Amino acid sequence: xxxxxGEIAALLLRVADLLEIQGANPFRVRAYRNAARTVExxxxxxxxxxxxxxxxxxxxxxxxxxxxxxxxxxxxGKLARLEEIERAVPPSLAELTHIGGLGPxxxxxxxxxxxxxxxxxxxxxxxxxxxxxxxxxxxxxEAKILKGIEELRAHRARTRLSDADTIVAPxxxxxxxxxxxxxxxxxxxxxxxxxxxxDLDLLAIAAKPAAVIRHFTKYRRVKxxxxxxxxxxxxxxxxxxxxxxxxxxxxxxxxxLLYFTGSKAHNVKLRNRAIDAGYRLSEYGLFxxxxxAKEPKRDVTSGTxxxxxxxxxxxxxLGLPWIPPEMREDRxxxxxxxxxxxxxxxxxxxxRGDLQMHTTWSDGQNSLDEMISACAxxxxxxxxxxxxxxxxxxxxxxxxxxxxxxxxxxxxxxERHPEIHxxxxxxxxxxxxxxxxxxxxxxxxxxxxxxxxxxxxxxPAAQQTKRILEAVTSGKVHILAHPTGRLxxxxxxxxxxMEAVLHAAKEYGVAVEINAHPERLDLDDVHxxxxxxxxxxxxxxxxxxxxxxxxxxxxxxxxxxxxxxxPKDVLNTxxxxxxxRRLHGQxxxxxxxxxxxxx
DNA sequence: GCCGTTTTCGGCCCGACTGTTTTCAGTCG
Numbered sequence: 001x002x003x004x005x006g007e008i009a010a011l012l013l014r015v016a017d018l019l020e021i022q023g024a025n026p027f028r029v030r031a032y033r034n035a036a037r038t039v040e041x042x043x044x045x046x047x048x049x050x051x052x053x054x055x056x057x058x059x060x061x062x063x064x065x066x067x068x069x070x071x072x073x074x075x076x077g078k079l080a081r082l083e084e085i086e087r088a089v090p091p092s093l094a095e096l097t098h099i100g101g102l103g104p105x106x107x108x109x110x111x112x113x114x115x116x117x118x119x120x121x122x123x124x125x126x127x128x129x130x131x132x133x134x135x136x137x138x139x140x141x142e143a144k145i146l147k148g149i150e151e152l153r154a155h156r157a158r159t160r161l162s163d164a165d166t167i168v169a170p171x172x173x174x175x176x177x178x179x180x181x182x183x184x185x186x187x188x189x190x191x192x193x194x195x196x197x198x199d200l201d202l203l204a205i206a207a208k209p210a211a212v213i214r215h216f217t218k219y220r221r222v223k224x225x226x227x228x229x230x231x232x233x234x235x236x237x238x239x240x241x242x243x244x245x246x247x248x249x250x251x252x253x254x255x256x257l258l259y260f261t262g263s264k265a266h267n268v269k270l271r272n273r274a275i276d277a278g279y280r281l282s283e284y285g286l287f288x289x290x291x292x293a294k295e296p297k298r299d300v301t302s303g304t305x306x307x308x309x310x311x312x313x314x315x316x317x318l319g320l321p322w323i324p325p326e327m328r329e330d331r332x333x334x335x336x337x338x339x340x341x342x343x344x345x346x347x348x349x350x351x352r353g354d355l356q357m358h359t360t361w362s363d364g365q366n367s368l369d370e371m372i373s374a375c376a377x378x379x380x381x382x383x384x385x386x387x388x389x390x391x392x393x394x395x396x397x398x399x400x401x402x403x404x405x406x407x408x409x410x411x412x413x414x415e416r417h418p419e420i421h422x423x424x425x426x427x428x429x430x431x432x433x434x435x436x437x438x439x440x441x442x443x444x445x446x447x448x449x450x451x452x453x454x455x456x457x458x459x460p461a462a463q464q465t466k467r468i469l470e471a472v473t474s475g476k477v478h479i480l481a482h483p484t485g486r487l488x489x490x491x492x493x494x495x496x497x498m499e500a501v502l503h504a505a506k507e508y509g510v511a512v513e514i515n516a517h518p519e520r521l522d523l524d525d526v527h528x529x530x531x532x533x534x535x536x537x538x539x540x541x542x543x544x545x546x547x548x549x550x551x552x553x554x555x556x557x558x559x560x561x562x563x564x565x566x567p568k569d570v571l572n573t574x575x576x577x578x579x580x581r582r583l584h585g586q587x588x589x590x591x592x593x594x595x596x597x598x599x
Numbered sequence: 600g601c602c603g604t605t606t607t608c609g610g611c612c613c614g615a616c617t618g619t620t621t622t623c624a625g626t627c628g
Contacts, residue, residue: 027611031600063601101617103626138619188628201628229616234627244628246615259613264628271612282613 002461003074005039005046011079012036012066017094018085020104021111034061037265039070041331043530045499050074090117099148101141109134123149157489158196159241162518162555167241168200171219175245178215180207182250187260191325193558195488195521199242201260209247216245252284254310259283265330266323273318273334279306286314326561331529333564343564346540348557350567352575353382354550356427356450356481356513356541361406362387363395365546368406368413374547376420381576384423384448384541385410389437391429392454398426400442407445421576423447427481432456434470436477443476448583450513452481457494464496472504478583479539479571480505482515482522490519498527502534511537511571514563516556517549528563539571 016032038061039046049056051074056067073079089111096107096119110116113134116125122145125131131142159167168186175184181204185191188201206212209231216233217225226234232246248256259267260283274281280289285308307313312322320337324345327333336342358364359371366374368385375383387406388397398406407424414422425448429437436443436451443449451471459467471477483501484493505512512531515522520543523531531538540556542549560570567573574582 025600028600030611034601057601061601065600101626105625136619136624140618144617199628227616232615234616260628262628264612268612275612280613284614 003047003077005042008046008070008073009036009040011073011082012039012070014091014094015079015082015085017097017104018082018089018091021093021097021108022085022089023104023108031061031063031066034265035066035070037330038062041329041526043526043533046070047074048499092118095119095152096122099145099152101144101148106137109136119149119152154240158198159239160196160488160518161190161193162552163239164190164197164200164241167237167239171200171221171243172202174219175202175204175212175216178206178212181212182206183253185257187257188262191261192263192328193326193562195518195524195559197241199244202243202245203253203256203260204245204247205250205253206247212247213245246283248283250309251305252308254312255281255285255308255314256283258311258314261325261328263329266328266334269330269334270318277318279317281314281318284308286317324561326558327564329562331564343566345561346557346565346567346570346573348554350570350573351380351540351553351557353380353384353421353572353579354541354544354553355384355423355425355448355479355539355572356386356515357383357544357550358387358395358427359385361385361402362392362397363545368410369416370547371544371550372413372417372420372422374550376417378550380420382421382423382579384425384450386425386427386448386450388454389426389428391431391437397429397437400439403438403442403445425450427452429454430467430471432459432467434467436471436474440476448478449476450479450481451477453485453494457485457491459494461495461497464494465500468496468501469504472501472510473508475508477508477510479511479513481513482520482543483512484522484524484527486522486524487519488521493522498530502527502531502536505531506534506536509537511539514538514540514556514560514565516540516542516553516559518552518555521555521559523559523563525559525562528560528565532563532565532569537571538565538569541572 012032013036016029019032020029038059050071056062056070057064069079069081093107093111096102096110097104110122114125114130116122126142126146131137131145132139168190172184172186175181184202184204186200187203189197190200204212213228213233217228217235221237222235223238224236226236234242234244236242246256246260271281274286278288280287280303285305287303288306289303307317315322321340321342323333323337323342354375357371359366359368364371372383388395390397390399403426410422410424424446426438426446428449428451430451430453431437432455472480486493502512512523514528528538538560540553540560542552544550
């Protein structure tokens with residue numbers, strides 16, 4: 001059984017949920033959640049580490065006990081600890097805590113006092129008015145639980161980052177237009193540029209917080225107001241997206257921005273660092289605390305505030321350089337910052353060209369001339385035209401004859417565009433058996449060979465891996481495009497051995513794509529980070545199907561930044577002549593070799 | 600259950616808001 005990191009993490013989280021309902025030591029519960037995070041964030045399959053006999057307790061948040069448990073899980077597919085707990089607590093109780101407003105304590109009481117074990121049973125009891133008979137439960141709680149069940153059933157997916165971008169812009173403007181509002185920022189996973197966001201965290205500076213909160217709850221797209229206090233409110237928009245707003249003072253704005261940007265794991269580590277240095281860190285600032293002073297109820301701004309106006313100030317007081325939001329996931333960035341070894345993250349300006357785009361020769365909306373002009377307008381030194389091959393008939397994919405015709409037109413078009421170098425390329429399908437969907441003779445007319453899978457997503461993992469490796473090691477290929485085939489919130493990645501493919505890409509000098517399209521973002525941040533660790537060259541491109549799609553490039557760059565990618569890791573940061581030399585020298589193991597014919 | 604240039608034991612992040620409490624627990628982020 002080949003267990004994936006995601007499955008291991010899910011089981012650890014399940015143990016945590018059930019332990020919590022049992023009323024276990026909260027720090028023990030946290031330990032399981034922390035370990036789950038480590039597993040989830042590992043680009044390398046944990047099963048490979050186990051197979052290699054490596055010591056898992058070397059990983060952060062995993063000690064001797066969890067190392068043993070995870071090893072057992074990988075080897076046997078079973079987790080004795082979980083089975084033990086599931087004998088004591090009905091497993092279905094874990095789902096109850098996923099209902100908004102219902103946590104482990106009350107789930108336990110519902111079970112023990114009313115015998116409720118499932119969401120269905122809970123709904124029945126709530127409708128029958130039985131919940132309100134419980135000490136501490138009232139009519140409002142009952143109504144809130146019913147609403148929470150409804151939302152759980154609606155099973156709302158996380159919102160794609162690009163969708164969040166379009167929702168955020170008018171809302172931020174609405175708040176900024178309100179009298180007395182000095183600034184509005186979006187924090188949270190949105191600011192960290194995660195591929196999806198669960199909710200939006202807005203921060204504002206304003207003279208009269210309560211008035212801003214009221215204004216916020218009256219935004220035309222607000223469907224429900226979950227809570228609204230003097231400085232904070234939570235609403236749900238008609239799109240289903242939850243939005244939190246906090247209104248703050250300038251003196252604590254940086255601390256709040258830091259705090260609400262997260263991630264939670266990054267914050268916890270920073271707070272511990274603050275404590276070690278004799279401070280208290282909260283969203284109100286960094287405060288010097290007197291030794292031993294631990295009054296039970298204190299003013300949140302008591303003590304001496306030593307930083308808080310800006311993020312830079314807070315990091316500096318903690319002995320750290322400012323850390324870019326995309327890196328704040330507790331994947332070693334605080335340690336790197338401590339040693340002053342933060343990477344110089346790639347930016348959009350580092351890219352000198354876009355190496356995947358489509359035209360009317362297959363399924364693109366714009367002509368060769370329009371796409372090339374648009375690339376030139378964006379200041380690129382080069383671009384590559386990568387229309388589909390014939391196997392993808394629905395896109396009007398080209399065979400060798402069509403490719404030849406396209407190249408004749410392209411020769412004319414490039415004459416008119418001396419300001420940009422155009423690579424002859426093609427997005428060639430990897431067929432079911434791993435062969436490429438274009439004859440070798442035609443492949444040899446290409447400057448860049450880009451390959452991808454668009455069919456037979458449901459092959460067994462071993463066969464899918466073999467298929468991809470066949471292409472990657474063929475000696476004909478420069479770029480492996482959207483390697484997993486996933487579409488965010490729509491299609492899961494097809495199963496295959498990513499680790500094997502990345503090793504092969506490294507060996508054969510094949511660049512692996514971070515597809516910038518906000519629906520793909522493929523590779524994702526975790527795999528891109530793994531690729532970078534292995535020394536695999538990445539390429540960031542848009543897969544544009546229209547000229548306006550070229551502007552989506554920043555999504556790819558943002559994911560790359562989350563993977564700590566530097567300019568040197570990316571093929572299309574190379575100047576034109578260096579890129580051409582590189583293409584000539586590649587693939588290193590080419591049996592017959594493909595040669596770039598143009599300079 | 601993890602972790603350790605003060606510790607192998609004793610710590611483990613901080614605050615807002617709600618509901619049903621007459622002083623606070625539970626939940627959330």
